[in-house]
Amino acid sequence: MPEPIIEVNDLRVDFPSEDGTVHAIRGVHFDLFPHEVFGIVGESGSGKSVTSLALIGLLAKSATATGSIKLNGEELLGKSEKELTPYRGKTIAMIFQDPMTSLNPVYTIGWQITEAIQAHQSVSKEDAKKEAVRLLEAAGISQAENRMESYPHEFSGGMRQRAVIAIAMANSPQVILADEPTTALDVTVQAQVLDTLKVALRETQASLVLITHDLGVIAGLADRVAVMYAGRIVETGTVEDLFYRTAMPYTHGLLGSIPSVDDTGQERLRQIPGAPPTMVGDVQGCPFAPRCPLRQATCFEVEPELVKVTNSESSAFHTSACHFANDVTLMPAASMFTDTSSADESEKTI
Amino acid sequence: MSTTDASSTPLLEVSDLVVHFQKGGGFFSRKGKTTIHAVCGVNFTVNEGETLGLVGESGCGKTTTGRAILQLEKATSGSVKLNGLELTTLDREEMKHIRRNLQVVFQDPFGSLDPKMTVGRSIAEPLEIHKEWDKATGNDRVGEVLNLVGLNPKFAARFPNELSGGQRQRIGIARALIMEPKMLILDEPVSALDVSVQAGVVNLLADLQDRLGISYLFVAHDLSVVRHVSDRVAVMYLGKIVEIGDKVEIYSAPQHPYTQALLSAAPLADPIKERRRKHIILTGDVPSAAAPPSGCRFRTRCWKAQDICASEEPALKIQNGGHQVACHFPEAVEVL
Incomplete structure (x- = not known):
């Protein structure tokens, strides 16, 4: 078996609240292997999104996280913002439910992709721009050259999410983390975006952590799945294990x-x-x-x-x-x- | 179309319904007013005790159609008849009387319940409006509908913030039921709920229909829920019904390319089947409702489009198989 890219061990996350400490995650373990799609399913409050935020160090300041999250053998938990910057967008790319979480409304789409490329690679502006056009095309956006000059509000919801996928692809990450990437979208748009996501996986050879409540999306895309309930993984296996056994x-x-x-x-x-x-x-x-x-x-x-x-x-x-x-x-x-x-x-x- | 004999009129009859909105043209607007063609000539009927599912994606006009039936949106033209009575020409006071037979359940029951009112008062409010509130029996009636929707009558004393999403939606349904309506418009009634809670509300709606014989217009984007609850299904695209008929036919032998694309995009929660089936991936986005394409509205994204599709709008007419399709080149294809 290949070495896992990410190893999560006994991850626990607590939040303070008026009613007492909320134990959002109570001991989560999983490994993410190269080139696999690992689905995490669960209902509201099961801890699936908190798990994904913990993976990239985006938990709220009030949260306390214990346990271990290793990326290529290196411990991520406890690293400062500054220490995490080289990983975010480079080794691990993120796609959220609302594309406007990732996109800045006052910059053009082209500027934002170019910036993502130059943040982690030393290439000239010209080359970065060329690459950005290529990424937009790969993400299924027609007339990519012209679309570089568009602002996010000029894009439809599906196009924005594709632009986010293009940014995610920009630095050939090892891991793409997608938290409910198609939940806000109509079903035919969801099909387009899932198709784009598959292209991104083929192109980057990344592993995907796919967090969703939609078992149909899992059935179509995931290799392995974890079901979360009350802050823990309660069942995990291949999709066939989960759906048929x-x-x-x-x-x-x-x-x-x-x-x-x-x-x-x-x-x-x-x-x-x-x-x-x-x-x-x-x-x-x-x-x-x-x-x-x-x-x-x-x-x-x-x-x-x-x-x-x-x-x-x-x-x-x-x-x-x-x-x-x-x-x-x-x-x-x-x-x-x-x-x-x-x-x-x-x-x-x- | 209908299963009832010719002599009986359908409970709800929508004919050539058109709803246009004016947008823009304000003081700061550089452009003039634009007209949004939200609903453009929609025809359907709902019979007694029947569920018609109205599906489509954002902006297709399904919610506006529901609101125009309720007279919450003014119809630009066309007719809406309930029990043979024309609703579009009624004034507010007359419409108030009709509402007892025509109730609505919205997607977000939190938005439609007053946070400062107990659940019991919210449910009883329609009785007060219709001047039927009776001190002696009122609370019993509230208790009865609470029982009907599967909640303990003690819930009457609670406030909306003490309830879970599923419980709130049950309250929304109880409130719609207290006037014993003949017709319920359900606008995305379960889409805000988690799946395990959603199942309870879907089952409840089926039970209520069995027990009370109410008709439903079930407006939703979730194709699997619509299949589960409906007898007949209408598929909308950009303000028009593109296909309507018996649900088994619509799902197992869809004839309109858009219906096929829509069904093929709905993921199946079965890994082997889901990976084996062919998915139709549409290109581009839905055109603007301010400037819909000429001819067939789906032609700009349709793989079968010919010249005739741009010049001539296909009428919704009965095709082989018995249901109505608005396409110049209808052909039954299995996509599930």
């Missing part, structure tokens, strides 16, 4: 709750009862236990560790944080979250 009830719930565009039946959607826990204070037992159809007494006492799934078809990467992981892989999805009534019982009893 699901080993964690929460993943089952997520997959069952989305209607499929090719689903012909009039089956009811499976809904997960209740709501995720607030991340204030300590968690005892499995954080998913109150919503889990398989819970036992032990689930409320011991938080399960992420351990290897021993299902014969599972890949070596398949792990699950469930006391009954192997049983879950054998269960048909439909039997897991049986929907008893329209009324959400847990909401009724609150």
